[in-house]
Amino acid sequence: MSLLNRSYPLLRNNMANVRLSAPSRCLMNTVNRLYTKEADSAEKTVFPLAHSKYESKQYKLPKWKESLGEFVIGTFRMDMDKIRAGPIAGSYYYSICKEQGLQYENEPLSESAKFFYEQLNLPRTFSEWFQITLLHEWMLFVRMRAMPFKYGRNYQQKLVDKTFTDIELRLFEEMNVKSGSIVDRYLKDFNTQMKGAIFAYDEGFFSDDATLATAVWRNLFGGRKNIDISDLEAVVKYIRSQLYVMSRMSDREFALGKFKFVPANESVKRLSAEEEKILKEQVIKKYENLEKSGVLLPSEKSNLSYTN
Numbered sequence: 001m002s003l004l005n006r007s008y009p010l011l012r013n014n015m016a017n018v019r020l021s022a023p024s025r026c027l028m029n030t031v032n033r034l035y036t037k038e039a040d041s042a043e044k045t046v047f048p049l050a051h052s053k054y055e056s057k058q059y060k061l062p063k064w065k066e067s068l069g070e071f072v073i074g075t076f077r078m079d080m081d082k083i084r085a086g087p088i089a090g091s092y093y094y095s096i097c098k099e100q101g102l103q104y105e106n107e108p109l110s111e112s113a114k115f116f117y118e119q120l121n122l123p124r125t126f127s128e129w130f131q132i133t134l135l136h137e138w139m140l141f142v143r144m145r146a147m148p149f150k151y152g153r154n155y156q157q158k159l160v161d162k163t164f165t166d167i168e169l170r171l172f173e174e175m176n177v178k179s180g181s182i183v184d185r186y187l188k189d190f191n192t193q194m195k196g197a198i199f200a201y202d203e204g205f206f207s208d209d210a211t212l213a214t215a216v217w218r219n220l221f222g223g224r225k226n227i228d229i230s231d232l233e234a235v236v237k238y239i240r241s242q243l244y245v246m247s248r249m250s251d252r253e254f255a256l257g258k259f260k261f262v263p264a265n266e267s268v269k270r271l272s273a274e275e276e277k278i279l280k281e282q283v284i285k286k287y288e289n290l291e292k293s294g295v296l297l298p299s300e301k302s303n304l305s306y307t308n
Contacts, residue, residue: 074298081151081255081302088257090158093140096261097159098166101132115238115264120231122220126175130167131220134194136261137163138201139239143246143254151255151304164190193219205243209236234264241268248276250283252306280307 061069073080100112103124109117116122116132137159144152144159164187171177171186197219204212213232220235221227241262248271249259262268271279287306290296 070298078298079303080299081304082154084255084302085151085154085158088255089140089144089155090162092257093155093259094137094159094162094166097133097136097140097163100136100261101129103129111263111265112261119264120221120235126170128222130190130193131197131222133163134197135201135216135220135239136242138198139242139246140259141198142205142243143249143259146247147251147255147304151251155255160194209240212236212239238264244268244270248279250306250308251304252287252302253283255302255304 072078099110101116103109103113103117116128117124122128122132140159141156144155146152147155167190168183168187171183177183177186197215200215200219201212204215213236216232216235216239217223217227221232245262245268246254246259253259284307
């Protein structure tokens with residue numbers, strides 16, 4: 001069954017044409033200036049996604065904690081597909097969304113960031129970074145909606161929660177915004193932008209490329225005039241490529257964090273029916289062998305399908 005048929009209904013209220021209030025626009029401009037301002041004598045500080053050692057790639061859980069965790073999970077038959085939403089959607093999938101448009105002072109742009117800031121000529125601001133991140137999160141939302149409802153909804157919620165937790169940290173610590181009330185107002189504006197963008201992208205996904213291009217122009221490009229049509233075409237192609245790759249992944253593969261965004265400078269070759277059949281057979285054989293082997297720990301087990 002296609003992602004289109006298995007997706008949730010469209011959001012009820014169209015908020016794609018939201019206009020910020022004058023105080024909010026002033027606040028937006030202030031934070032954007034903080035984001036783009038170059039510090040002449042300060043060392044660059046890179047803030048982690050969260051100040052938790054458990055999210056560090058270098059952190060390893062002590063063996064006794066691993067054993068205790070596996071015992072608890074196995075004894076109480078805990079639903080790992082639900083628990084896994086935190087570290088997969090809330091940590092890994094958010095990190096790969098955030099990194100697409102991330103830039104560091106006095107460092108060259110990543111290949112992904114070059115696509116957005118150099119090829120598409122998008123402004124290098126905090127609000128534009130948010131729009132780039134949001135675009136990638138929406139693409140993940142599309143795939144998450146195709147998962148069984150209770151799991152897909154949980155994955156989406158964890159991704160949204162982590163997004164706003166990280167933005168709040170960055171506003172306080174990286175952007176040096178000192179007022180809690182200002183941060184709250186700014187987060188509300190971002191939340192409004194997210195709702196509007198998701199509705200617009202959903203409409204484009206359910207309609208056609210022209211409608212999707214309009215949503216991209218309105219959100220990613222800020223509705224600016226004199227936009228090169230080829231840039232819109234490049235973004236639409238980029239979106240369709242990512243969605244195609246995700247649509248060819250089983251629920252289990254996606255839920256285990258096996259997806260990575262295809263770089264914008266790489267093309268995606270559509271598989272033939274025979275190639276799809278061979279790929280699916282390989283995936284099924286892989287997970288069948290794992291389940292029969294008996295080597296899977298309780299925390300590694302999943303009830304999600306690997307045949308869809």
